[in-house]
Amino acid sequence: xxxxxxTPSPARRVHRRSxxxxxxxxxxxxxxxxxxxxxxxxxxxxxxxxLENTLDQEIGDGISKVVAQPVIESLTERDNYFxxxxxxxxDLKNTNFFTRDGGATKKYIGLxxxxxxxx
Numbered sequence: 001x002x003x004x005x006x007t008p009s010p011a012r013r014v015h016r017r018s019x020x021x022x023x024x025x026x027x028x029x030x031x032x033x034x035x036x037x038x039x040x041x042x043x044x045x046x047x048x049x050x051l052e053n054t055l056d057q058e059i060g061d062g063i064s065k066v067v068a069q070p071v072i073e074s075l076t077e078r079d080n081y082f083x084x085x086x087x088x089x090x091d092l093k094n095t096n097f098f099t100r101d102g103g104a105t106k107k108y109i110g111l112x113x114x115x116x117x118x119x
Contacts, residue, residue, distance in 0.1 A: 033083040038110035043087045044073040046116050085110045086119075
């Protein structure tokens with residue numbers, strides 16, 4: 001005997017399909033996050049770009065990029081979480097530059113190679 005409860009309603013069929021699409025979109029976003037997880041070089045470029053005006057005033061135009069990027073890259077510590085990375089950089093105003101002693105660190109979360117959010 002067929003009753004009205006044996007066959008799924010059209011609304012339920014649509015809901016199942018949209019659930020599959022949502023899962024597919026989620027998987028695609030996670031894949032994109034994994035592929036575009038930023039490294040130290042991307043973070044140092046971001047940092048130099050943000051510090052460029054200040055550095056140019058203090059040490060001269062053009063020199064800041066050449067000097068600052070390797071320094072920032074060497075001072076940066078990266079925690080890789082596969083989908084994103086957390087970068088720790090010493091606060092240079094309150095840190096002994098050569099020993100890295102005595103200062104707090106600034107932390108940033110990096111996503112999609114271009115997005116860095118200060119924590």
